Amino acid sequence: MSGQQPGHGDASKIFQPLAGDDPTTVAGYRLAARLGAGGMGKVYLSYTPGGRPVAIKVIRSEFGDDPEFRRRFAQEVKSAQRVQGLFTAPVIDADTDGERPWLATAYVPGPSLADAVVAHGALPVETVLLLVAGMAEALHVIHGAGIVHRDLKPSNVLLAADGPRVIDFGIAYAADATSLTGSGVTIGTPTFMAPEQAEGGRITPATDIFALGQVAAYAATGVPAFGEGTSHGVLYRIVHQEPDLGAVPERLRELVGRALAKDPAARPSIAEIISLCQAANAETVLRRPEDWLPGTVAADITVRTAAPAPAADRTPPPPGYTPTAPATPPPTGYAPTAPAAPAPAYNPTGPATPPPTGYAPTAHATPPPTSYAPTAHATPAPGATGPVPAPTPAPGYAYAPTHTGPQAPGFPGAPVPPGSRPPAAPRKRGPIVALAAALVFGIAAGGTAYMLLKDKDQATKSSGSTQGGSSSQGGQGGATTDAGAKPSSKPSTKPEPKPSDxxxxxxxxxxxxxLGDETVRPQDGEDGGYELSYDTGGYLDAESSGGSLVLLDPGQEGSLAVCRADTRFTENVDVQMLSPGRQVCVTTGTGHMGLVTVRGFSAEESPSKYMTLDLTVWRNAVASSG
Incomplete structure (x- = not known):
């Protein structure tokens, strides 16, 4: 499936009306228009409950009938939901098990690079440099989530007002598994393949670098680097011949030429791509102005920004519906604004060095407090008469839940059922005053008794430091305690354990x-009550008696104190929830504590499935459960 918005300039071609064979809703999303179609299905415009436009991609039924496609599609969607980059269109919702699989991504109001070049010709060098730099940043985040795009081409790059957006990453991998690709169904185009793809070889992130070079050449010249023609002819030239870079501007030639190296190992890294863009920009820092696109291309964005709203839902509200609260909460699991685990980050303006971890560009603001009530009616103005007018309803959503009914009790904003409020108790000042007086006398008497007992107890104990020092030896005072006394709250003088990395x-x-081994190294076995195992089912497991795991939040820095304090215990963590940089606290039943930092995962083509991690161990850091 290619870009979200085919056509250019004419809104009637961009937002096509739904045809007779198009659905009107998809899992509760009301569809407003059709945006396009491709080899894998159709793309529709819809909206979230908050009014955010989204692109709904509905997979063709032929693919949905293929079990291997569904398995791979589900895997790629989970990976794609972890991608949260400035130059990608995030996946915000999906259903991989329904009759027709689908996924929803943020709608990008901009033409595809393919449409822009066809309509307006090749782009200026400065625009191409910013385009390539933004695509490189997108690939960095995509690769960081363990995904190889495999189908990076001009129709999968959208041109927004603030930069490019790379879409449809990883979906081609699911299509590769089906028998349909060999029976007349075309997925993608060979024009932008890498040599190893054309030969059926090993696919790596370097495969996307080759495609990036092809896209750059196309943007700068308006024609593919290896020409056009039959698929077999183009693929032959990609594998056996050099690209024609005669029309590529001199400032871009080194960048494009290095990216199009036949040998994947000879292609530049993403950091080197950024450096080459900076070098072509007279060694200056790349800055993206609002007018980074030519005016004619920017005008196409304006047309796409005015997306049509869906028809209002004429279904009558259910009995008891109150306009100050939605009729029903969104379906379980719907979280369009929940960020995925952040991918490793880097500084695109810095030197060509490996990017550091910890990048979190999509951190969201703190949610409003529980008591937030945005639908409360306004207070009538002083002197006003008559009923308070109802608030003006917001524009209709495109999202229409497939089930209706009153809100669950306790849901924020839900109306309180009549008669559910307890009646106000009558005021009885006399008994309250008497009770207060009795409490005052009781507290005073208790305080006096406490002071007398405290003075007596201090006389029978040797003096000690209130800052945690030990009491002097000898005498009975050190061993005399009240039978009901609480354990001492004095901090332990036991030194903190030293970390082993x-x-x-x-x-x-x-x-x-x-974790207790002198040298911690992997040992065979996953179901023997081990302290930390990588289960073949796809999760980290803490099986030892008293053992537990805690998955720290994205961006949360783990330490001994953090791991001791956190109590979100679980016995296993799905590997799909992990991405480079995420950390997991491990507590063993033998009294050890560890901090796992995920560094990466094995490539799809690797003969073994493994994860690379750093481990810090604090031995005897907690009380043993044995």
């Missing part, structure tokens, strides 16, 4: 780690 452990699925 183990870097770059490749933990293979079916193997485990024992």
């Amino acid at each position: 183990f870097k770059g452990i490749n933990l293979t699925a079916g193997y485990h780690l024992t």
